[in-house]
Amino acid sequence: MLAQQLVNGILLGATYALFALGFTLMFGVLRVINLTYGFYFTAGGFVAWYLTTRLGVGLALALPAAAVAAGAIAVVLDTLLLRRLRRARAGELASLMVTLGAVLALYAGMTALLGPDIRRLPPDVIGTGALVLGPVRVTQAQLLILGASVVLAAALVWLVRFSRLGLGIRAVAENPDVAGLMGIDAARIAALVSFVSGALAGAGGVLIGLAFNAIHPYMGEAMMLRGFVVIIMGGLGDIFGALLAGLLLGVVEVLTAGYLDSGLKEAVGFALLVLVLWTRPAGLFGRPVARRA
Amino acid sequence: MTALEVAGLTVAYGATEALRGIDLAVAEGETVCLLGANGAGKTTTLRALSGQVRPRAGHIRLGGADITALAPHRIVRRGLVQVPEGRQVFAGLTVAENLTLGAWTLRDPAEAARRRERVLARFPRLRERLHQPAGALSGGEQQMLAIGRALMAGPRLLLLDEPSMGLAPLMVAEIFAVIAELKAERVTLLLVEQNAAAALAVADRAYVLETGRITLSGPAWRVAKDPGVIAAYLGG
Numbered sequence: 001m002l003a004q005q006l007v008n009g010i011l012l013g014a015t016y017a018l019f020a021l022g023f024t025l026m027f028g029v030l031r032v033i034n035l036t037y038g039f040y041f042t043a044g045g046f047v048a049w050y051l052t053t054r055l056g057v058g059l060a061l062a063l064p065a066a067a068v069a070a071g072a073i074a075v076v077l078d079t080l081l082l083r084r085l086r087r088a089r090a091g092e093l094a095s096l097m098v099t100l101g102a103v104l105a106l107y108a109g110m111t112a113l114l115g116p117d118i119r120r121l122p123p124d125v126i127g128t129g130a131l132v133l134g135p136v137r138v139t140q141a142q143l144l145i146l147g148a149s150v151v152l153a154a155a156l157v158w159l160v161r162f163s164r165l166g167l168g169i170r171a172v173a174e175n176p177d178v179a180g181l182m183g184i185d186a187a188r189i190a191a192l193v194s195f196v197s198g199a200l201a202g203a204g205g206v207l208i209g210l211a212f213n214a215i216h217p218y219m220g221e222a223m224m225l226r227g228f229v230v231i232i233m234g235g236l237g238d239i240f241g242a243l244l245a246g247l248l249l250g251v252v253e254v255l256t257a258g259y260l261d262s263g264l265k266e267a268v269g270f271a272l273l274v275l276v277l278w279t280r281p282a283g284l285f286g287r288p289v290a291r292r293a
Numbered sequence: 294m295t296a297l298e299v300a301g302l303t304v305a306y307g308a309t310e311a312l313r314g315i316d317l318a319v320a321e322g323e324t325v326c327l328l329g330a331n332g333a334g335k336t337t338t339l340r341a342l343s344g345q346v347r348p349r350a351g352h353i354r355l356g357g358a359d360i361t362a363l364a365p366h367r368i369v370r371r372g373l374v375q376v377p378e379g380r381q382v383f384a385g386l387t388v389a390e391n392l393t394l395g396a397w398t399l400r401d402p403a404e405a406a407r408r409r410e411r412v413l414a415r416f417p418r419l420r421e422r423l424h425q426p427a428g429a430l431s432g433g434e435q436q437m438l439a440i441g442r443a444l445m446a447g448p449r450l451l452l453l454d455e456p457s458m459g460l461a462p463l464m465v466a467e468i469f470a471v472i473a474e475l476k477a478e479r480v481t482l483l484l485v486e487q488n489a490a491a492a493l494a495v496a497d498r499a500y501v502l503e504t505g506r507i508t509l510s511g512p513a514w515r516v517a518k519d520p521g522v523i524a525a526y527l528g529g
């Protein structure tokens with residue numbers, strides 16, 4: 001029972017981590033709290049739903065397509081909403097208000113267009129078989145979640161830490177003005193970061209939609225709360241912090257739901273956040289700078 | 294052949310005009326210094342040249358081509374490279390990464406490696422600290438890194454904004470020795486300095502900037518003899 005709960009928690013946490021990775025990357029590099037981020041998660045879920053139910057596309061194609069679509073939406077929204085603010089060096093409050101207004105409009109618009117109902121992916125979108133390892137049972141959906149999360153997280157770490165573009169991303173994160181003096185086109189880096197972040201959120205939307213078999217316009221909003229818990233706990237802008245904090249939150253939620261009461265799991269997540277910040281104000285790993293991408 | 298030609302450059306921050314129509318030129322291979330008190334507009338001049346602030350009026354030509362409206366990263370690609378005021382190395386990145394970023398516009402890894410070798414030969418201390426974060430370097434070492442990083446771009450015109458600012462006297466002497474070396478190598482230099490004596494000693498020509506206007510210009514030796522300059526900048 002406990003072993004199964006831990007496995008379920010880690011797998012749920014892997015999606016939280018994936019979602020939070022994009023959020024923390026966006027914050028770490030572009031230094032804005034972009035509240036439209038949750039919408040990319042919703043968008044990813046809906047694109048996958050549309051492709052699988054309406055066009056009969058398989059998940060192997062629907063998942064990357066949903067990620068790319070969500071990334072593209074992120075680039076468009078960042079360009080429309082935030083590029084001007086960055087250029088004018090408007091404060092954080094301005095970007096917070098602009099993206100809050102935009103995301104509420106987007107959720108409401110989507111609900112008006114598509115209705116508030118919960119949509120389901122076709123039952124045959126993924127096999128129902130499971131891997132049984134002693135007392136632990138891992139479904140195919142869970143395996144996909146695990147595989148996709150690991151691959152995407154590893155790709156992100158490689159991109160940011162080890163690639164030439166990643167060096168440019170870290171330079172822009174530290175000082176966009178000086179990055180410009182190196183010949184780096186900060187606007188292009190911003191677009192790249194938006195795309196990657198949006199794609200991670202979109203992939204997260206598909207995976208969570210699959211895990212709970214539920215896709216609806218406001219799914220991104222519930223996820224954003226978790227995104228905040230994870231990136232604050234992990235340290236703003238800290239990729240490894242987000243990975244670990246995401247896993248931790250998943251495990252804590254599942255254990256709370258399993259042993260206490262499923263209605264309590266969100267409360268416990270926030271209690272955990274308060275506890276972490278109370279003891280370690282700079283997040284779990286405590287490096288006090290918000291500039292680590 | 295003129296490397297840089299500035300005509301009627303006017304820059305304002307909101308309602309305050311920081312530059313009020315300055316003219317300035319730097320010839321190929323020349324070392325020119327720009328003197329001025331705090332707030333005179335020296336940094337603003339360099340920021341305008343690098344495309345970091347949009348001029349309200351005027352023209353900037355680099356090697357004859359108009360670069361007035363270009364974005365900073367495009368100006369760097371044309372060979373105008375700035376070492377900004379206060380060094381501004383990427384403190385969280387290693388010395389090696391800072392140098393790599395300096396050669397961002399260069400698509401040829403072999404040439405980047407050659408340039409890095411030359412920079413490390415010029416600044417041996419950077420070689421010892423190659424894998425340390427730039428933020429861990431002393432002020433003087435950071436200035437060497439900032440200059441080395443700019444040289445990685447292979448500048449056809451190098452702008453230096455107060456490279457000796459805040460450094461200990463020995464380090465100031467070292468930085469000016471580097472500037473003299475660059476000059477001997479015929480790197481085209483535009484040097485902003487508050488250390489007027491050292492700057493006038495190394496420069497071919499000088500401009501004096503006062504509250505956004507050029508009030509004096511000419512050969513460095515002649516500017517150094519101007520009574521106003523002696524009184525204001527040379528501690529006469």
Ligand SMILES: Nc1ncnc2c1ncn2[C@@H]1O[C@H](COP(=O)(O)OP(=O)(O)OP(=O)(O)O)[C@@H](O)[C@H]1O
Binds near residue numbers: 309329333337487
């Ligand atoms: N971002 C800004 N916003 C508003 N005013 C500015 C800004 N930057 C500079 N100024 C003003 O423009 C004028 C010129 O500033 P600038 O930094 O170019 O002077 P400087 O000659 O480089 O001075 P210093 O020797 O102190 O570096 C000053 O009056 C300064 O207060």
Ligand SMILES: [Mg+2]
Binds near residue numbers: 335336337378
């Ligand atoms: Mg200045």
